[in-house]
Amino acid sequence: MAIRQTKVAIIGSGPAGLTAALYTARANLEPLVIRGLQPGGLITTTNEVENYPGFVESIGGFELADNMARQAERFGTNYLDTTVLSVDLSQRPFVLQTDSGDTVESESLIISTGASPRKLGVPGEEKLANLGVSYCATCDGFFFRNKRVVVVGGGNSAVEEGLFLTRYVSELVIVHRRDTLRADPVLQDRAFENEKVRFIWDSTVTEILGEERVTGVRLINLKTQEGTTMEADGVFPYIGHIPNTALFNGQLPMDELGYLIADNRMRTTVPGVFVAGDVMDHIYRQAITAAGQGCMAAMEAIWFLAEQEHLARRQALKR
Ligand code: NAP
DSSP, rough: OOEEEEEEEEEEEEHHHHHHHHHHHHHTTOOOOOOSSTTTOOGOOEEEESSSOSEEEEEEEHHHHHHHHHHHHHHTTTOOSSSSEEESSSSSEEEETTSSSSSEEEEEEOOOOOEEEOOOOOTTTTBBBTBBBBBBBBHHHHGGTEEEEEEEOSSSSOOOOOOHHHTTTSSSEEEOSSOOOSOHHHHHHHHOOOOEEEOOEEEEEEEEOOOSOOEEEEETTTOOOOOEEOOSSSEEEEEEEEEOOEEEEESOOBOSSOBBBBOTTTTTTTTTTOOGGGOOOSSSSHHHHHHHHHHHHHHHHHHHHHHHHHHHHHHHHHO
């Protein structure tokens, strides 16, 4: 247990946080990144990243995040492997209490806590979590060799992760609440061409069945209201995300979906507090946009700290 004093604290270690770390480290600010529950962030649960510029072939999500972390470390980034339990933004230095018992006092703060997978919220989902219900195909796909697996959702995550699962499963059933996918056309084409993939349109899962493991799902057709039951060994919900903003309730403004609000320079209403990545962006939500926002937040933090130093020097001269 210790008090850690720093000029820049960064909460979260996905592409946004790690890019902010790289930039502030290269400005000799020795940032402290509190890595959180999922070091590297959500991108580490993606098997292959094909759209991060600079990699002619794809790169693994874990490898990409690990590279970013080591690159930032090379310039003096420090890491704290814990989660933040509370923040006090009412005065500077901002004070962060962490799960490890460490207290962090920081002159500036970059929030890049990301977003977490949205749950279906149906009976059986919680009880059967890790017993056939998973939110990470990359982590758990291997356990579903020659099984029938259901993916819920029609976005890029559902289709991309579903396609990854076809390496293992005997049948992949994508259950989508409409009759057209939201996923990029290139992914749609791959899914339509894949013989292991079957679609159930206009439907959603209303219950996940099983006692010790998932044995099936109950479905409802939203157009006809007809209910059916289907045998399945696994369920992977990919129905979007919820921003991780609970820490900032009452301290920073959020939109109606709970995302933090920033101006177009990543600044919040509290001077010295900046945001980047999925915690503030529900439109683009790409590794590359998160990294770009991390860079912007870092540059703003660098300028903010320089300004504070300048003001303090002027104040000292006046005395
Ligand atoms: P998303 O694009 O928001 O898609 C969520 C999907 O879940 C949608 O098809 C939505 O249906 C469905 N859905 C939402 N709530 C539901 C509910 N309660 N019950 C059933 N279905 C529900 O989320 P995402 O796929 O996680 O992607 C998030 C962001 O990351 C996107 O910007 C995406 O482009 C990006 N991403 C990019 C890549 C890539 O570029 N390779 C890979 C993964 C993710 P509707 O379509 O009817 O709304």
